[in-house]
Every structure is written in structure tokens, then in C-alpha cells.
Amino acid sequence: MQKHTKILLYLALGLTPILTSLAHAQTDLARADFDGNRKVDIQDFLAFAAAFGKTSSEEGFDSRMDFNGDNTVNIQDFLAFVAVFGQSVELKDLADYPVGVSLQTKYLTDDTRVSIVKKTFSSITGGWEMKPKPISTGPGTYNWRRADALVDFAEANNMQVHGHTLLWHNAVPTWMENFSGDDAAFEAAIKEYITTVVQRYRGRVVSWDVVNEGIDGTGKVRDNLFSQRMGNDYIARLFQYAREADPDVLLFYNDYGTSQPWARAKRAGMLNMLDDFQTRGIPIDGVGLQMHISYKSPDISAIRETIDEIVRRGLKLHISELDIRINPDGDLSEPTQERLELQKKRVIEIVTAFHQVPEAQRFGITIWGIADPDTWLIQAGRSQGRPEWPLLFDDHLQPKPAYDGFIEALQNRGH
Structure with missing residues (x-):
């Protein structure tokens, strides 16, 4: 696992309880379910981590992960993703x-x-x-x-x-x-x-x-x-x-x-x-x-x-x-x-x-x-x-x- 992926995972595990109450206010839960298995899980996290830091002009950029629409998958998008991490899509x-x-x-x-x-x-x-x-x-x-x-x-x-x-x-x-x-x-x-x-x-x-x-x-x-x-x-x-x-x-x-x-x-x-x-x-x-x-x-x-x-x-x-x-x-x-x-x-x-x-x-x-x-x-x-x-x-x-x-x-x- 790449170093930045490990750091993001540790942050995700630590921040999830804090941000969960804000989930629906910040993030489209279904959008964060990148693989469509009705749960925002580790596979979605790994997909997000792979795109983290990418801009819209770079290969590997995924607009689904650009939650705030600023053409960069950045820390604001990470916080939005963490807010729904571990939740089921209903x-x-x-x-x-x-x-x-x-x-x-x-x-x-x-x-x-x-x-x-x-x-x-x-x-x-x-x-x-x-x-x-x-x-x-x-x-x-x-x-x-x-x-x-x-x-x-x-x-x-x-x-x-x-x-x-x-x-x-x-x-x-x-x-x-x-x-x-x-x-x-x-x-x-x-x-x-x-x-x-x-x-x-x-x-x-x-x-x-x-x-x-x-x-x-x-x-x-x-x-x-x-x-x-x-x-x-x-x-x-x-x-x-x-x-x-x-x-x-x-x-x-x-x-x-x-x-x-x-x-x-x-x-x-x-x-x-x-x-x-x-x-x-x-x-x-x-x-x-x-x-x-x-x-x-x-x-x-x-x-x-x-x-x-x-x-x-x-x-x-x-x-x-x-x-x-x-x-x-x-x-x-x-x-x-x-x-x-x-x-x-x-x-x-x-x-x-x-x-x-x-x-x-x-x-x-x-x-x-x-x-x-x-x-x-x-x-x-x-x-x-x-x-x-x-x-x-x-x-x-x-x-x-x-x-x-x-x-x-x-x-x-x-x-």
C-alpha cells in the first residue's frame, strides 16, 4: 500500500465517527459508492486514494471523487468521503x-x-x-x-x-x-x-x-x-x-x-x-x-x-x-x-x-x-x-x- 494511501486510511478511520453526523449534509452517499455494491467500503476508499491529488487535466482524475467540483481531488473531497465511509446505500x-x-x-x-x-x-x-x-x-x-x-x-x-x-x-x-x-x-x-x-x-x-x-x-x-x-x-x-x-x-x-x-x-x-x-x-x-x-x-x-x-x-x-x-x-x-x-x-x-x-x-x-x-x-x-x-x-x-x-x-x- 502506498504511503499516502496508508495516511489517508488512518485519517479516515479516525475522522469517520466525527463526521458521520454530517454525512447527508455534505456528501451524496450513493455517489461515494464508486463500485455500486451499496456500501461505502474499503474498495471505494482504495479507488478514492488512487485518484487523490489528481486534477482534471491529469490522467486518473475521476470527477465522481471531486465532491466539491473544484476540478481537484483534494482534502475537502477526502473529508466529504470520510463523512459517509462505512455506511450502506439505501x-x-x-x-x-x-x-x-x-x-x-x-x-x-x-x-x-x-x-x-x-x-x-x-x-x-x-x-x-x-x-x-x-x-x-x-x-x-x-x-x-x-x-x-x-x-x-x-x-x-x-x-x-x-x-x-x-x-x-x-x-x-x-x-x-x-x-x-x-x-x-x-x-x-x-x-x-x-x-x-x-x-x-x-x-x-x-x-x-x-x-x-x-x-x-x-x-x-x-x-x-x-x-x-x-x-x-x-x-x-x-x-x-x-x-x-x-x-x-x-x-x-x-x-x-x-x-x-x-x-x-x-x-x-x-x-x-x-x-x-x-x-x-x-x-x-x-x-x-x-x-x-x-x-x-x-x-x-x-x-x-x-x-x-x-x-x-x-x-x-x-x-x-x-x-x-x-x-x-x-x-x-x-x-x-x-x-x-x-x-x-x-x-x-x-x-x-x-x-x-x-x-x-x-x-x-x-x-x-x-x-x-x-x-x-x-x-x-x-x-x-x-x-x-x-x-x-x-x-x-x-x-x-x-x-x-x-x-x-x-x-x-x-x-
Whole structure:
């Protein structure tokens, strides 16, 4: 080993504990993984040492190692490299868009889950805490405790927050259901609610799902409390109220099943609504496709078709609630390697389709839960009593082949 390489190695070993806390502020972790093995290790160090001292005019100069861009691989670049030496490259380090996870406050006291979230993801979506039912305790009265806890956690860990959701027919506070005033008073109360919530988190929440699942299976506005009290154009007015409350926040419409064979009418209804909004100048920035799918349905061509329709309208795309069932027919009592590999293949298909969206329209991909035991399919009884394993981490909180598939799709972009 050359003398300067030994000196750099000794310095690296001594400085790493000091600089690790500054890693993400100083260095692109994925960039420092020169050999692409998902860890900044001794092989990367030896490659860096071989280029140390080189300028852009010399043979052997490698621009990947010139972290500060001054055309020389020097001591500043060495300090940047040391800051991430020994660390693993995770999903958020490889992606040039937010990779998110739905999170509930009950998991904030679970050290293992918190560690997974902090290492793996760059964005969080409230799984329940930012919906109307837990926040709004009465007209003009609010319980911010759990929503604040999620936003505080995200800010403490340099993560963005996607707000989910301002209104959803399945998370209606009791006072809204029992509201005794006339329809105009009801709408005024809803506007006050939206204004208060959006303004509270202005500058802290980058985006909101304004309405969740507002179109029914026939393609019409869903018959619910809000359409009954405010009329079928209520969705447009809610987007306007949200924009008035925060001119800078991104506003999304979020829905499920729009690529399923049974949902052609629903997808057409959603697209017609988007066209109407754009014609009338209703403020909308993007669409969330929930992507609760299985390893075998819907076909990836149908998913791409839906994505293309959103892209064609110039809107941002959020794969907003991704999970992939491997037991939709109930034929498994435990996951098999074959199904886990098919789940991995499905992840690769979805992530690859997302990468074909123009960069400016890629809002992000959010996984709907941390680990398999946390899935809403089990907790909300939506698996019909069948066991299910739809997420990236298993029952033991270890990464699954699906996680590796996400990594592979990120590493193979453009290949």
C-alpha cells in the first residue's frame, strides 16, 4: 500500500465517527459508492486514494471523487468521503425523487421501525393522523398532537411531509355527520377546517391530498356527505379553498383502482374531472395513484396507460400508497420464495414505469407501511382473513426481495 494511501486510511478511520453526523449534509452517499455494491467500503476508499491529488487535466482524475467540483481531488473531497465511509446505500440515497412511507405515531416509540424509516425513506405520509377524524374534534376545535408529532419527526430527520388527506368520506368527524346548520353553513365550516389545517402546516407540509377517493366505480362523483351537502362540484371548491390557504403547497387528487380492468369508467370519470379542472383553472398540481395491487393484477400495460394519461395533462405523478399482495387468492399460509420473487418483479415494473415519467412530473413513490405486520390490509380487515405480506420489510423487519427490486430498478435507470 502506498504511503499516502496508508495516511489517508488512518485519517479516515479516525475522522469517520466525527463526521458521520454530517454525512447527508455534505456528501451524496450513493455517489461515494464508486463500485455500486451499496456500501461505502474499503474498495471505494482504495479507488478514492488512487485518484487523490489528481486534477482534471491529469490522467486518473475521476470527477465522481471531486465532491466539491473544484476540478481537484483534494482534502475537502477526502473529508466529504470520510463523512459517509462505512455506511450502506439505501433507497433514498439512490433516488433523485422522494421515496416515502406511510407512518403512524404509534411506531415512533419502536426503535427498530424508526431506524428503518430514517435510513430508508426521505418522505412520510400520515397513515391516519392527518385525516379529518383524528384532527377535528368539533367546529373550530382541533387536536393537533399526533399530526404535529409526525411533522416534528420528519423535520428532525430531514424528511418531507405529504399531507393525507384534507377530506375523505371514510374519515368524517362525528360533528360533520351531525351538522345541524343549513348547507351554506356546512360548507363554511368545511372551508374553515381546510383553511385552518393547511395554514397550520404551511411551509412544513410540501403537498396535500385535497380529496381522497372522490370518484365512484361508475365514474361519477361519489355520493357521500360532502356531495349531498355541497353539490357535485364540491371537489373543485375544496381545491380552491386549499390554494387560498397556501399558494405554494402542491395539491393532489388521490384515488385507487384506476388501472384495474373493472375500473375503466372510474378512470374515465377521474380524467374527465382533471380535464374540467384544467379548463376552468381549478388549481391542481398532481394525481396520486394509490397502487394497491397484487403480484398478478392489473397488467403493467394498464398501469402505464393510466400514468401516460396523467403525464399528458402535465400533472405531477405520485405513486402514493404502494403495496403488492402475494396472497390475493388465499392459497398461502406463509410467503413462498416464488411469490416473493414475483413481488420483486412487480416492484421493478412499477418503479421502472415511474422512471419513464418526465423528471419534472415525478413527485415520488410512497410505500403504504413499514413492514408486513403493519399493513392496513390486515389491520383494517381488508384481507378477508387471509394472511398477507405486501411491503418491503418482512415480519422480522428485514428487507425482502421486493426491497432489492426497488434498489435494482434505481440502479438500472437508463440501462
